Amino acid sequence: MRVVGSHQYPSMESVIYGKPAAEALREEAERLGAKRVYLIASRTLNTTTDEIEKIRKGLGDRHAATFDGVPQHTTRDVVTQIARQASEAKADLVVAIGGGSVVDAAKIVLMCMEHEIFEPAGLDGFETTPDRRFGPFRTPKVRMIAIPSTLSGGEYNSGALVTDTSRKLKQIFNHPMMMPRSIILDPAITRYTPEKLWLGSGTRAMDHGIEAICSSRPNVLVDAVCQQGLRYLHEGLLRTKANPDDEAARLRCQLGSWLSAFGLQSRVPMGASHAIGHVLGGTCDVPHYFCTAVMMPSVLRYNRPATEAAQQAIAAALGAPGRDASEAFAGFIAELGLPRRLADVGVGEDRFELIGRNAMLSIFTRTNPQPIREPGDVVKILKLAA
Numbered sequence: 001m002r003v004v005g006s007h008q009y010p011s012m013e014s015v016i017y018g019k020p021a022a023e024a025l026r027e028e029a030e031r032l033g034a035k036r037v038y039l040i041a042s043r044t045l046n047t048t049t050d051e052i053e054k055i056r057k058g059l060g061d062r063h064a065a066t067f068d069g070v071p072q073h074t075t076r077d078v079v080t081q082i083a084r085q086a087s088e089a090k091a092d093l094v095v096a097i098g099g100g101s102v103v104d105a106a107k108i109v110l111m112c113m114e115h116e117i118f119e120p121a122g123l124d125g126f127e128t129t130p131d132r133r134f135g136p137f138r139t140p141k142v143r144m145i146a147i148p149s150t151l152s153g154g155e156y157n158s159g160a161l162v163t164d165t166s167r168k169l170k171q172i173f174n175h176p177m178m179m180p181r182s183i184i185l186d187p188a189i190t191r192y193t194p195e196k197l198w199l200g201s202g203t204r205a206m207d208h209g210i211e212a213i214c215s216s217r218p219n220v221l222v223d224a225v226c227q228q229g230l231r232y233l234h235e236g237l238l239r240t241k242a243n244p245d246d247e248a249a250r251l252r253c254q255l256g257s258w259l260s261a262f263g264l265q266s267r268v269p270m271g272a273s274h275a276i277g278h279v280l281g282g283t284c285d286v287p288h289y290f291c292t293a294v295m296m297p298s299v300l301r302y303n304r305p306a307t308e309a310a311q312q313a314i315a316a317a318l319g320a321p322g323r324d325a326s327e328a329f330a331g332f333i334a335e336l337g338l339p340r341r342l343a344d345v346g347v348g349e350d351r352f353e354l355i356g357r358n359a360m361l362s363i364f365t366r367t368n369p370q371p372i373r374e375p376g377d378v379v380k381i382l383k384l385a386a
Helices: 021-032 043-048 051-062 076-088 100-115 187-192 195-213 220-242 247-260 272-284 288-306 308-317 325-336 349-359 375-385
Strands: 014-017 037-041 063-067 093-098 143-148 159-164 169-174 182-185
Touching: 014 247, 021 051, 021 093, 021 143, 021 182, 037 043, 037 051, 037 076, 037 100, 043 051, 043 187, 051 063, 051 093, 051 187, 063 076, 076 100, 076 159, 093 100, 100 143, 100 159, 100 169, 100 288, 159 272, 169 272, 182 247, 187 247, 195 220, 195 247, 195 272, 195 288, 195 308, 195 325, 220 247, 220 308, 220 325, 272 288, 272 349, 272 375, 288 308, 288 325, 288 375, 308 325, 349 375
Parallel strands: 014 182, 037 063, 037 093, 093 143, 143 182
Antiparallel strands: 159 169
């Protein structure tokens, strides 16, 4: 059998684990020579725990300011507001501490600062489209560090999802240097993450791994790493559901998220689960961390003709060798107690045509392994998940 492929390494310097976040960030700020560190933090972490204060104290005089008002589905209005404040604070390093919305906000803030985009409409023309992967951004002078509190794994790639609320449309923005310079994994920070968000974001991380293994353009390194990531997440999520205080299991989940993101990080094309998930969030207000739970079994069923061997590897990684991958994933979702159908998250068939049309705007629709040629093909997948 002829094997052809390539692997791209991302513009990221390090993943740091085994140290408290405050200590690791202080060392990174010193290493990078940062003098004005701007924190974009989860409001829950900032107002109900002492974790952000520990980080501020660790930074000392390097701390410039903290913002804690990023909404779910990261909106243009808020990121342009943050960019103005960070510019006024003369930030030379941006740090995201929280979930995927906070991380995405930090990424696009770098570009808004670089281009002095301080109004929502200023981002028009920079979004990724099926015909343009990277918008016409300059390389940002200010870079970022991510300290994730959830498992969705967006910190491991250079794209950001930002919602244009005027059109109810979630868009991708991308530039290689939107990738964090460093990622700090501290399971202690994740103790405050609500259970459904923790478990759901873990399945979102699995989405990266599954779609990479099934990708139309996979490679051997990505396959091996992502399969191990799925194993770590499968075991770790079940362990943390049984015992939320199991810090070793929480770190295992974090490592699984890292490994599962390896394909997207190295620009292996994703597919329909990503494309539809982005629309469910931006158009239908479904929490991002529930999208994989309700859609992945149906996407696997749709893609089975083109991904039979890949799906056998996925089923094995989910602890169900020889079983149908779609059924194995659906069974796992049931064990976690997450929503399993579109109806469970308030999406009825009356929205399917709109979702289909908007999903066709996604770069990932074109790269789905089983061809999607028109909105009706997306509707077929949605009906499987109804």
